[in-house]
Amino acid sequence: VQLQASGGGSVQPGGSLRLACQASGLSLDGFVIAWFRQAPGKEREGVACVSNSASTDGIKYYADSVKDRFTISRDKTKEMVYLEMKSLKPEDTAVYYCAAKRSGYSYYYCSGSGTDSNLWGHGTQVTVSS
Numbered sequence: 001v002q003l004q005a006s007g008g009g010s011v012q013p014g015g016s017l018r019l020a021c022q023a024s025g026l027s028l029d030g031f032v033i034a035w036f037r038q039a040p041g042k043e044r045e046g047v048a049c050v051s052n053s054a055s056t057d058g059i060k061y062y063a064d065s066v067k068d069r070f071t072i073s074r075d076k077t078k079e080m081v082y083l084e085m086k087s088l089k090p091e092d093t094a095v096y097y098c099a100a101k102r103s104g105y106s107y108y109y110c111s112g113s114g115t116d117s118n119l120w121g122h123g124t125q126v127t128v129s130s
Contacts, residue, residue: 005098008124015128016086021098021121023079028052032101033081034061035072036114037094037126047096048072048083049110056105063111065091088128095123 007019021033034049050072051059060072071084081098099117101109109116 003098003100003119003121005096005121005124008096008126010127010129011088012130013089013128015088016084017088017126019083019085019096019098019124019126021081021083023081023100023119026079026119028074028076028079028081028100030054030102031118032056032103032105032109033074034099034101034110034114034117035081035083035096036099037092037096038123039091039094042094044097044113046109046111046114049105050074050081051105052076053104059105061105061107061110085126088126090128090130093126093128095125097121097123 004022032051035047038044049061069087074081098121099114100119101117
């Protein structure tokens with residue numbers, strides 16, 4: 001049972017990347033799936049999340065710093081969650097992690113550092129630099 005994140009890389013400011021989070025060995029039904037990031041010298045922060053729980057299905061959260069630039073989406077048939085990142089800025093440089101918590105949508109989980117996650121994927125590096 002694991003999550004696997006992929007899709008990181010190096011881009012110039014204004015560029016785009018798509019991160020993918022693949023769940024293996026389990027269904028993401030009943031989970032809220034989140035992307036967190038941690039920049040050097042900074043605390044881990046919530047970037048975006050989407051609820052896969054029945055009562056809050058489809059509810060999404062975005063950090064203010066990424067609104068209108070990042071889009072979280074899911075493919076339930078493939079147990080995949082994506083983070084489409086556009087208009088990337090140098091301050092978006094960080095290691096990005098996907099994580100999941102067995103719960104309904106929670107603003108506090110999505111906007112926090114994810115310490116109460118049930119599942120974590122390995123991080124994927126995103127570097128935005130000219």
